[in-house]
Amino acid sequence: MSGSVIVVTSGKGGVGKTTATASIGAALATMGPSVALIDADIGLRNLDLVLGLEGRIFHNLVDVVDGVVDAHKALIRHKDIKNLSLLPAAQSRDKTAVTPEKMRAVADELKSTFDFVIIDCPAGIEQGFKNAVAGAEKAIVVTTPEMSAVRDADRIIGMLEHEGIAEPWLIINRIRFDMVKKHDMLDVNDVLEHLKIELLGVIPDDEAIIVATNKGVPVVMDEKSKAGRAFRDVAARIMGEDVPMAAAAEEEDWFTRIIRWFARARG
Amino acid sequence: MDFLQRLFGRLEGPSSRDTAKNRLRLVLVQDRATLSPGLMEQLKTDLIEVITKYLDIDESNMRVEFDNSDASVAIVASIPVREVKRSSGAGAR
Numbered sequence: 001m002s003g004s005v006i007v008v009t010s011g012k013g014g015v016g017k018t019t020a021t022a023s024i025g026a027a028l029a030t031m032g033p034s035v036a037l038i039d040a041d042i043g044l045r046n047l048d049l050v051l052g053l054e055g056r057i058f059h060n061l062v063d064v065v066d067g068v069v070d071a072h073k074a075l076i077r078h079k080d081i082k083n084l085s086l087l088p089a090a091q092s093r094d095k096t097a098v099t100p101e102k103m104r105a106v107a108d109e110l111k112s113t114f115d116f117v118i119i120d121c122p123a124g125i126e127q128g129f130k131n132a133v134a135g136a137e138k139a140i141v142v143t144t145p146e147m148s149a150v151r152d153a154d155r156i157i158g159m160l161e162h163e164g165i166a167e168p169w170l171i172i173n174r175i176r177f178d179m180v181k182k183h184d185m186l187d188v189n190d191v192l193e194h195l196k197i198e199l200l201g202v203i204p205d206d207e208a209i210i211v212a213t214n215k216g217v218p219v220v221m222d223e224k225s226k227a228g229r230a231f232r233d234v235a236a237r238i239m240g241e242d243v244p245m246a247a248a249a250e251e252e253d254w255f256t257r258i259i260r261w262f263a264r265a266r267g
Numbered sequence: 268m269d270f271l272q273r274l275f276g277r278l279e280g281p282s283s284r285d286t287a288k289n290r291l292r293l294v295l296v297q298d299r300a301t302l303s304p305g306l307m308e309q310l311k312t313d314l315i316e317v318i319t320k321y322l323d324i325d326e327s328n329m330r331v332e333f334d335n336s337d338a339s340v341a342i343v344a345s346i347p348v349r350e351v352k353r354s355s356g357a358g359a360r
Binding site for chain 2: 147150151154155158162182183184185186187193194
């Protein structure tokens with residue numbers, strides 16, 4: 001058996017890479033497949049917090065790379081989601097502690113027993129990025145509907161191609177449909193027009209994300225959260241299911257619906 | 268108010284979304300107008316190979332650059348010519 005290795009990246013910091021990694025990993029694991037998450041943001045460890053696993057860390061990615069401990073032994077199993085494991089980043093080291101070759105070896109070892117290995121890439125385009133993408137076959141680029149995030153995503157898509165990872169998936173995070181309607185935010189199509197890669201998901205801006213992170217419970221466990229649902233849809237699409245992008249239509253107000261109804265009646 | 272605005276069009280000029288779209292388009296055209304150093308060298312080598320069939324050029328002072336002034340991108344090559352060859356073909360330099 002050999003699983004697939006997916007890197008979650010963005011270029012720009014603060015667009016929701018870590019939250020996306022945790023959410024997609026948790027959603028996939030609850031659907032059945034086994035999932036190992038790797039936090040490649042060495043020195044700025046955070047994936048453990050989002051997953052609520054910060055109190056359980058004994059070993060980390062650098063220990064594995066240094067040969068102190070075997071990759072499988074360093075993994076922390078999630079307390080509630082049994083198919084989900086985390087290989088945390090080292091907090092007291094820096095990016096030079098890992099090389100692309102060693103990262104590839106860790107990813108290869110984990111994919112021998114897990115269906116999915118998902119790597120949380122650090123922000124930036126330097127060595128941390130090169131390490132994180134080294135073992136990946138597929139990439140998810142996370143952006144928000146902001147100019148700076150889209151610009152950085154465009155750079156990252158070019159760099160992924162250079163690293164041999166073609167056709168990355170796109171997640172547009174933290175979209176506010178109320179602002180899009182008022183023409184004060186880039187729409188999904190505006191972003192796609194520029195980035196021209198396959199859309200994997202659209203995640204609405206949702207306070208539930210902050211609450212979930214406060215609690216250390218992945219937002220996909222919250223049945224009522226719109227962002228949680230959107231991330232579950234993303235996981236289903238990764239599994240090959242054909243799930244329509246539903247988020248935008250739901251947010252339409254009564255006026256837009258009436259206009260739409262007239263347009264349809266006329267056409 | 269929101270729907271009245273949409274009904275009668277926007278009175279206060281382009282929306283911030285449209286402004287963002289246009290600015291983004293320009294900046295991405297500029298950002299993308301680069302070649303990796305390796306590809307740039309390859310381009311120069313290929314240019315030299317073609318041009319020396321017809322002209323005797325000063326390779327050491329050749330410049331190939333992207334020019335992204337205004338809203339467009341051009342590739343500009345400046346290649347000093349030493350001598351125009353009388354007949355084309357892979358003749359001696």
